[in-house]
Amino acid sequence: MATSMAAALAASLPAPQATPAPAAPAPEAIPASMAKAVDIEAEIPITCVQIDGLVMSKIMKHSRDTPTSSAHGLLTGLDLDGILEVSNSFAIPHHTSNADDDDKVHKSVARYQSSMLRALKEVQGDDNVVGFYQTTTLGALFSQSLIDTQAIYQDRLRHGGVIVVHDVSQTARGNPSFRAFKLSASFMDAYRKANFSTTSLINHRLTFSAILEEIPVRVRTNALLSSFLGTLSTSSSVGGLESASSPAPLDRSWRVLDVGQAGTTRHLEQLGDAIDNYRTEEGNVAYMTRQIGREKQKAETYVAKRREENAARAAQGLAPLPEEDVSRLFKIPQEPSRLESMLLLGRMDGLAASLEGSASTSLVKMYGAKAA
Numbered sequence: 001m002a003t004s005m006a007a008a009l010a011a012s013l014p015a016p017q018a019t020p021a022p023a024a025p026a027p028e029a030i031p032a033s034m035a036k037a038v039d040i041e042a043e044i045p046i047t048c049v050q051i052d053g054l055v056m057s058k059i060m061k062h063s064r065d066t067p068t069s070s071a072h073g074l075l076t077g078l079d080l081d082g083i084l085e086v087s088n089s090f091a092i093p094h095h096t097s098n099a100d101d102d103d104k105v106h107k108s109v110a111r112y113q114s115s116m117l118r119a120l121k122e123v124q125g126d127d128n129v130v131g132f133y134q135t136t137t138l139g140a141l142f143s144q145s146l147i148d149t150q151a152i153y154q155d156r157l158r159h160g161g162v163i164v165v166h167d168v169s170q171t172a173r174g175n176p177s178f179r180a181f182k183l184s185a186s187f188m189d190a191y192r193k194a195n196f197s198t199t200s201l202i203n204h205r206l207t208f209s210a211i212l213e214e215i216p217v218r219v220r221t222n223a224l225l226s227s228f229l230g231t232l233s234t235s236s237s238v239g240g241l242e243s244a245s246s247p248a249p250l251d252r253s254w255r256v257l258d259v260g261q262a263g264t265t266r267h268l269e270q271l272g273d274a275i276d277n278y279r280t281e282e283g284n285v286a287y288m289t290r291q292i293g294r295e296k297q298k299a300e301t302y303v304a305k306r307r308e309e310n311a312a313r314a315a316q317g318l319a320p321l322p323e324e325d326v327s328r329l330f331k332i333p334q335e336p337s338r339l340e341s342m343l344l345l346g347r348m349d350g351l352a353a354s355l356e357g358s359a360s361t362s363l364v365k366m367y368g369a370k371a372a
Helices: 002-012 053-065 099-122 144-156 168-172 185-193 198-204 223-233 261-315 339-371
Strands: 048-052 072-080 083-092 129-136 162-167 177-183 212-215 217-220
Touching: 048 053, 048 162, 053 072, 053 083, 053 129, 053 162, 053 168, 053 217, 072 099, 083 099, 083 129, 129 144, 144 162, 144 177, 144 185, 144 339, 162 168, 168 339, 177 185, 177 217, 185 198, 261 339
Parallel strands: 048 083, 048 217, 129 162
Antiparallel strands: 072 083, 072 129, 162 177, 177 212
């Protein structure tokens, strides 16, 4: 599904076009007060992502509606004076398919996204794609689908776009988690070259912590949304009687008193699976490295032997043997990519950080329950 998600987004996004030569602007074309804010050439870097409160509510609802799979969606808005304003979003339907139906899924998702963007434009809504969102759990945000999709955005969109990651497990504990990221410039350079060998990682100074760059997030709410949330937390009454038209207040939740033993178990299970996957990947890389070493040794031995034979023939006054292309005689495999290893390391780091936070909170609750 990782490849289908990235391919569908690539089909729906506009193809990059060469910037036309601008005509000579009139003296009053852009007011001086707006010259900095109107960033036509995308020269002002994004320093903050401002998410509307309604967008956060829609993402949280989408994650609750799809508890068994990762939720994806597009973000629309506007970049203004270094602030990426996310004012709307819509979900992308989840498709479960096999390899034979991948092409149909690509076209279906692309058609859906195009129709949604056209509908937003018809009602004069924000139809400018500025990124996408994805839900995760237990802090494990590194995945191949996330990298591929974000790489498409950073190649197609004017400011590169951002990915907003919503951690469902944090929200379940009463702490809504929204973080914004973009791929680093060094990682994008290696990704475009499709070269994640050891030498490339050293030259680009890449580790799992240097793949993503986090951008600060701030939430914007309006008076109408604040008023609605207020009606959910308190009951309204008229003359001492409950109003039939008013919404019911939110039920009291005792979830904050849960010591979180089940969450710790899930953390440890996923962390163990990530460690096993990393050991398997490292074993595959080590096997390929040994294969490359053996083939290189055979090639070097052949070249050294040919040089000795030519030296002996030269001493006898004979013509040297012709040089042969070693690469055609010995099929030396390419060095394996270390991208999957880096992603697994990032996944383990995220799971460990999330486990540290939840375990410390659960430990305080357990001491409190024992003292009571």
